Amino acid sequence: MTEQPYQRTDGPIHGWFSLSYSNYQVLHRTLMQSMPVAWQERMVACLEELRDAYEHIDQPECFEVQAATEHIVNEMGDEQLKQAGITEDWYGGETPPKELTDVEFAAWQAQYETAEPVCYDRDGNELDRHARVLLPAVDPIPHYRHAYIEPRLPDDYPGCESATP
Template sequence: MARTDPRQPLPRTPASTTPLADYLDRPAPGAGPDYLVVPRSLAESMPLRWQQVFAGMLADLHDAYGHLRWPDYRVVPSRWELLTDLDEEQLAAAGYVADLNAAGELEYRDASGTPVADPLQHRVLAPVEDPLPAPSEGRVEPRPAAPL
């Protein structure tokens, strides 16, 4: 529809009422369906102004929801891996076991004991070594901005 009066503002698409959910619902590092993980070493490496804003937002979050019973969280660096590529420790942490069946073939079972139908194609979230530096290792330099 064309504007009849050029002094009239263009119609605007309304802003989302759920911008954080909109952002986190797409693939984003550290974001899952239930949690957002921000590595401390990267947060502490942000420019000072970003840290000030982020600290203020966290203070507001904790002030608003501090009355709830927050649990302690254990964050385990993990990656989606093929079941057949995991070692015994990773299998156990992901809730699987590998053992020889009656025919002498390697069989993978989940925590309930059910055999995995196609272990060569089955991916699981398995613990891995953290590829990000610890906060004690100092500042992490961000990648340079793209040229204009």
């Protein structure tokens, strides 16, 4: 069987991202600088080559990166929805009149309540109930100034002798 050549947009990087819709890959500095020096040199060379190849393209000044956990909207509890700034509309945009008795409210609710709520993000945009959203989380990897994390590399890995701090 003859291998088909990669197209520029579906090559090894596209394959590495797999079926995700991610637009970025965040690389943890602590882990990268804990790798052997030979690996770090190759990585820096690749990063510099990438930077140099796109010097002619406007780049963002910086990014904000935050550790998070991924959740599906319709599987989230009330506290998670609140943390994500997601509101649910169970009444098709209707608001119950003020001063209803419990019996009157139950009747109003029976009239307007929908089988599934419509969800909105904190900016008022409607969300698909099967959408994935992120909730901030604590980063389990310590800051690079406070940690060296021993990589688990094969014994024959080039440069293993330089893996210790």
